[in-house]
Amino acid sequence: MTSPLPMAVGAGTPVDHTPALLRPFRLIGRTVLAALREIGAISLFSAQVLIACVTPVVYLREVLRQCIKIGFFSLPVVGLTAVFIGAALALNIYTGGSRFNAEQFVPNIVVLGITRELGPVLAGLMLAGRVSAGIAAEIGAMRVTEQIDALLTLSAKPSRYLYAPRVLAAILTLPVLVLVADIIGVMGGYLVGVGALDFSGPAYLRTTWQFVSSGDIVSGLIKAAVFGGIIALMGCYQGDRSKGGAGGVGRAATLAVVGAAVLILASNYILTSIFVRVGL
Amino acid sequence: MTVVRDNAPILQLRGLRKAFGAKHVLHGVDLSVKPGESLVVIGGSGTGKSVTIKCALGLMSPDKGEVLFDGRAATDAKSIETMRRRTGMLFQGGALFDSLTVWENVAFALIYRDGLNRAKARQRAIETLAKVRLGPSVANLRTAELSGGMQKRVGLARAIIGAPDLIFFDEPTTGLDPITADAVNNLIVEQVKALGAAAITITHDMASVRKIADEVAMLHEGRIIWRGPAKNIDASGSPHVDQFVHGRADGPIQPAL
Numbered sequence: 001m002t003s004p005l006p007m008a009v010g011a012g013t014p015v016d017h018t019p020a021l022l023r024p025f026r027l028i029g030r031t032v033l034a035a036l037r038e039i040g041a042i043s044l045f046s047a048q049v050l051i052a053c054v055t056p057v058v059y060l061r062e063v064l065r066q067c068i069k070i071g072f073f074s075l076p077v078v079g080l081t082a083v084f085i086g087a088a089l090a091l092n093i094y095t096g097g098s099r100f101n102a103e104q105f106v107p108n109i110v111v112l113g114i115t116r117e118l119g120p121v122l123a124g125l126m127l128a129g130r131v132s133a134g135i136a137a138e139i140g141a142m143r144v145t146e147q148i149d150a151l152l153t154l155s156a157k158p159s160r161y162l163y164a165p166r167v168l169a170a171i172l173t174l175p176v177l178v179l180v181a182d183i184i185g186v187m188g189g190y191l192v193g194v195g196a197l198d199f200s201g202p203a204y205l206r207t208t209w210q211f212v213s214s215g216d217i218v219s220g221l222i223k224a225a226v227f228g229g230i231i232a233l234m235g236c237y238q239g240d241r242s243k244g245g246a247g248g249v250g251r252a253a254t255l256a257v258v259g260a261a262v263l264i265l266a267s268n269y270i271l272t273s274i275f276v277r278v279g280l
Numbered sequence: 281m282t283v284v285r286d287n288a289p290i291l292q293l294r295g296l297r298k299a300f301g302a303k304h305v306l307h308g309v310d311l312s313v314k315p316g317e318s319l320v321v322i323g324g325s326g327t328g329k330s331v332t333i334k335c336a337l338g339l340m341s342p343d344k345g346e347v348l349f350d351g352r353a354a355t356d357a358k359s360i361e362t363m364r365r366r367t368g369m370l371f372q373g374g375a376l377f378d379s380l381t382v383w384e385n386v387a388f389a390l391i392y393r394d395g396l397n398r399a400k401a402r403q404r405a406i407e408t409l410a411k412v413r414l415g416p417s418v419a420n421l422r423t424a425e426l427s428g429g430m431q432k433r434v435g436l437a438r439a440i441i442g443a444p445d446l447i448f449f450d451e452p453t454t455g456l457d458p459i460t461a462d463a464v465n466n467l468i469v470e471q472v473k474a475l476g477a478a479a480i481t482i483t484h485d486m487a488s489v490r491k492i493a494d495e496v497a498m499l500h501e502g503r504i505i506w507r508g509p510a511k512n513i514d515a516s517g518s519p520h521v522d523q524f525v526h527g528r529a530d531g532p533i534q535p536a537l
Contacts, residue, residue: 059392142377149339150375154438155364155393 045237050229052157052164053171062165063172070131070166070232071173075180077130078123082181085118086110086188094197106197107207110189115216119181121268124227127174128260132235135166136256139239140249148240163236167229174228175221182220219275226271227264234260288351290315290446290478296335296345297502298328305331307502308345311480313495315445318472318479320489320510322524323499324533329482330372332499333448336480337369350445365393368439368477372451374431376423376438382409383419386437408437411474412467429460433467440471447472449481453488465491486525489513498524500533 018026089110097103139162142148148158186208193199235256242252289312298306305328313319323329334340336347338360347354349363376385384391386408387401396404406416412433423431432452439447452468453461465488472479481492489496493510498521506518513525523531 145373146371146375147377149334150369150371150377152339153337153364153367153369154389155361156388161392 041241042233042237045240046233048159049163049167049233049236052159053168057160058168059161059165062161063168066165066169067173070127070169071177074127074130074173074177077126078177078181079184081122081126082114082119082185083188083191085122086114086185086190087192089113089118089185090189090192090197094193103197104207106193106199107189107204108211110193111186111208111212112216114185114189115182115212115220117220117268117272119185120178120220120223120227121264123174123178123181123224124231124264124268125261127170127177127227127231128234128257128264131170132231132256132260133253135232135235136239136242136252137249139163139236140242140252143240143242144245144249158240163232163240166236167232170228170232171225172228174231175224178220178224179217182217215275215280219271219280222275223268223271226267230263230267231260234263287314289313289348290350291336291480292348293332293336294346294348296332296342296347298331298335298340298342305502306335306342306345309499309502309504311497311504313446313478313480315478316476318469318481318492318494319497320481320483320493320495321497321499322483322486322489322521324524324535325484327499328502329499330450333369333450333480333482337367337448338363365442366445368442368444368447370432370435370439370447370449370452372454374423374435376431376434378423380423381419382414382421382423382426382434385423385434386441388438389442404441405437408441409434411440411471412437413463428455429457429464432456432464436464436467436471440475443475444477446478446480447475449479449483449492451483451485452481453483453485458487461485461487462491468492486527 090106093106093109093113094103097105097109139148142162148162151158151161190201190204190208193204194201238252238256238259239249242248244251292312293309296306296309297304309328309332311319311321311332321329321332331340335342335345338347338354347363349359349366352359354360354363376382377388380388383402383405386405387396387398390396390401390404391398402419406419409416409418414430414433414437418426418430418434423434426434436452449468453464456464468479468481469492479492481488483489483492489510490513493513495507496510496513497504497507498518499505500520506516506521508516513521516522516525519532523533529535
């Protein structure tokens with residue numbers, strides 16, 4: 001008598017009965033389902049952590065420790081990025097502007113570009129590399145060495161003790177870092193403008209000060225806070241689900257950086273659209 | 281407040297089943313341990329010993345079966361939390377938090393769960409470290425500065441500081457030399473007896489079994505195939521137990537190669 005059930009091959013591997021013509025559709029379906037599953041998992045994880053961020057008890061000592069780790073120790077990398085970007089931006093704007101006698105707008109466009117766009121985006125991308133990977137590797141190592149299981153047995157929720165302090169610290173410190181990046185970036189433009197492009201120093205600074213609006217700065221800082229949340233959440237999420245030893249931890253760090261970078265760029269567009277619409 | 285009924289098991293596992301995809305690890309594990317009893321679960325690699333403990337502690341959800349702690353089902357988050365407040369766990373690799381000092385590790389539950397202030401928690405941690413033969417000079421070290429044996433002792437101190445009713449030991453002597461392993465076994469026996477707690481230990485180490493166990497259970501292919509008093513381990517009548525106890529490659533258990 002033949003069995004109505006599909007036969008198994010080897011260690012429980014089912015025989016593929018899908019007609020060859022339909023296999024590409026199955027692949028597409030599986031990919032879409034996997035993507036939806038991932039989006040759902042990230043959304044649930046983020047909701048859980050964000051709720052932990054705003055409900056007592058918040059571990060202030062941990063938040064402070066993470067502020068120093070994420071914020072203070074990122075100052076050199078953000079500062080260096082900003083000074084070079086400000087300088088290169090001034091040169092590019094001067095070159096482009098000279099094609100239609102608009103060289104005098106270098107200070108205006110530098111400050112606008114830095115505060116609204118390049119400051120938050122580049123600081124976010126640099127921190128996606130430095131912070132998100134670091135968080136994913138740290139939490140991934142904790143996962144594979146059973147430290148997260150140990151936390152649970154000691155009645156400490158990882159979302160509250162591990163993840164919320166990191167997310168809070170990133171949301172709080174990234175705007176500060178971006179503010180610093182804005183100032184350093186403008187100074188980069190100033191150094192090139194005065195040193196290489198024959199601008200008068202006081203005139204450059206006066207034009208910058210008169211042109212920049214509070215909306216330019218605030219919109220950049222709002223972006224920075226959102227990017228901070230994304231950076232820390234992606235690091236925590238990928239670290240939390242890592243498995244399989246050192247390879248798994250490395251994979252988690254890579255996925256955290258890639259995920260954070262893509263989400264930063266996508267959310268930057270969405271936020272910019274909103275700011276343009278509301279006139280910020 | 282501890283409410284333990286005499287002779288009633290503090291922990292019961294009933295028909296636990298767990299699979300990871302197509303791989304079935306637990307096929308219906310039944311186990312129980314009474315207050316003050318030390319149960320050691322032996323079994324080869326990959327037989328589901330760690331999964332059993334993780335299901336018991338609510339770190340994994342069994343596919344079927346139930347965990348009863350002190351007569352009540354530990355199924356939802358609240359009952360699992362209640363159980364965890366009355367249990368301790370010594371992990372195989374120690375699982376000490378490497379971002380914290382030794383005393384902060386030991387006093388973790390006192391500070392973050394019970395809200396004790398740090399000065400009092402530190403004092404309690406130093407007292408508990410003394411119980412596992414570690415002096416106050418160790419308290420401010422980072423865990424990475426400790427030897428394997430010291431890490432196990434710090435893990436033991438962290439497991440017992442809350443005076444639990446039940447303590448789990450996951451391979452407590454793995455990676456230790458025989459002398460340090462014997463010292464750790466002695467500390468486990470001493471501290472479990474001092475607390476009057478129940479203990480469930482999983483191990484491959486027969487020296488640990490003989491030192492720690494009141495009762496021994498053997499897990500094979502996801503089921504408990506033998507259980508009896510530790511003194512009967514050499515006359516169990518089970519070829520599986522005999523093969524394991526004598527460490528022979530030949531027998532009904534296939535080596536995990």
